[in-house]
Amino acid sequence: MVKKIKSAIYYTGNKFRLVEQLLPLFPKNIDLFVDAFGGSGVVSLNVDSKQTWYNEFDPHTFRLYNLLRDTDPNVIINHIKERIKQFNLQKGKEKTDIGKPEYYAFRDYINQETKTNGYLSYLDAYALSYYAFCTSLRFDQKAEDNLKADVISTYGNREFNDGKSKAGKIIAHYNRLKEKNFYETTNFEIINLINKLLMNEHTLANRTFIYFDPPYLDTITTYNGGWDNEKEQHFKEMLYKLDLAGFKWGLSNIERPDLIEWANENGYTIKYLDIKYVSNGAGLKNHKEVYITNYKSE
Numbered sequence: 001m002v003k004k005i006k007s008a009i010y011y012t013g014n015k016f017r018l019v020e021q022l023l024p025l026f027p028k029n030i031d032l033f034v035d036a037f038g039g040s041g042v043v044s045l046n047v048d049s050k051q052t053w054y055n056e057f058d059p060h061t062f063r064l065y066n067l068l069r070d071t072d073p074n075v076i077i078n079h080i081k082e083r084i085k086q087f088n089l090q091k092g093k094e095k096t097d098i099g100k101p102e103y104y105a106f107r108d109y110i111n112q113e114t115k116t117n118g119y120l121s122y123l124d125a126y127a128l129s130y131y132a133f134c135t136s137l138r139f140d141q142k143a144e145d146n147l148k149a150d151v152i153s154t155y156g157n158r159e160f161n162d163g164k165s166k167a168g169k170i171i172a173h174y175n176r177l178k179e180k181n182f183y184e185t186t187n188f189e190i191i192n193l194i195n196k197l198l199m200n201e202h203t204l205a206n207r208t209f210i211y212f213d214p215p216y217l218d219t220i221t222t223y224n225g226g227w228d229n230e231k232e233q234h235f236k237e238m239l240y241k242l243d244l245a246g247f248k249w250g251l252s253n254i255e256r257p258d259l260i261e262w263a264n265e266n267g268y269t270i271k272y273l274d275i276k277y278v279s280n281g282a283g284l285k286n287h288k289e290v291y292i293t294n295y296k297s298e
């Protein structure tokens with residue numbers, strides 16, 4: 001097994017804590033690994049496969065992923081440090097406003113630059129995220145053009161540093177992605193991704209393993225992206241088609257009676273993973289995490 005690393009993209013609900021349990025359940029000797037709901041990319045970062053296909057529908061996460069993959073990590077780290085100096089970014093002190101005005105001045109600058117230039121600097125947005133709440137980038141959902149949406153992340157009382165968990169993570173992420181042989185990096189809605197796989201069934205079916213980690217239906221999260229019953233229904237139909245076409249796939253989710261019934265009806269395999277999510281009240285506490293596959297683990 002490759003050495004387990006974290007992603008430099010912070011993502012609430014990422015699968016880092018489950019990677020050790022998930023990977024042994026994946027097929028052995030994967031030729032092409034498809035991380036279909038890629039997010040932070042932490043699963044594909046840690047999977048040993050000959051080729052990798054990262055897909056992410058959210059345009060901001062997708063662009064950030066490409067930035068971190070294609071930019072020398074020292075350029076990123078130096079950029080963050082320059083912005084820290086320029087805007088005097090700092091970790092605040094509890095019950096004071098220290099750090100806040102500087103943070104919001106940088107955020108205003110980024111949003112103004114986006115308007116002036118017509119595009120967002122992901123380098124700046126990424127730098128800001130180190131000082132943001134939960135280190136997460138949030139965008140104005142009401143914006144007409146998603147790519148020009150204002151960054152609305154609030155101040156987070158945290159900071160960037162040269163340590164292993166900050167600068168070190170950017171370097172490790174970059175180095176790991178350098179070792180990967182990318183087949184594709186796509187920004188598809190899930191149905192379009194599956195259609196593309198099905199269109200290439202003859203060359204791909206017997207050498208591809210697809211990992212699906214869709215948004216959970218009954219949670220209120222920022223990355224849910226409008227995932228609803230209808231979308232999930234359509235998605236499950238497509239999983240059936242992939243199965244018929246000979247693709248191996250695995251699906252992460254939380255245990256739900258309808259999902260278990262669907263898996264049993266279709267003869268899929270269900271494994272329970274051992275995790276207790278600490279959640280922020282979004283209804284995830286004490287849920288059971290399942291991993292459903294259309295193949296038997298070897």
Ligand SMILES: C[S@@+](CC[C@H](N)C(=O)[O-])C[C@H]1O[C@@H](n2cnc3c(N)ncnc32)[C@H](O)[C@@H]1O
Pocket residue numbers: 011013014015016036037038039040041042043056057058061188189190191213214215216223224225226227231
């Ligand atoms: C549970 S997260 C994946 C987390 C990822 N496995 C990780 O460890 O970081 C679900 C992902 O699905 C993406 N997503 C939401 N709706 C989608 C859709 N209709 N098609 C494809 N991806 C979608 C979200 O942007 C989010 O990144």
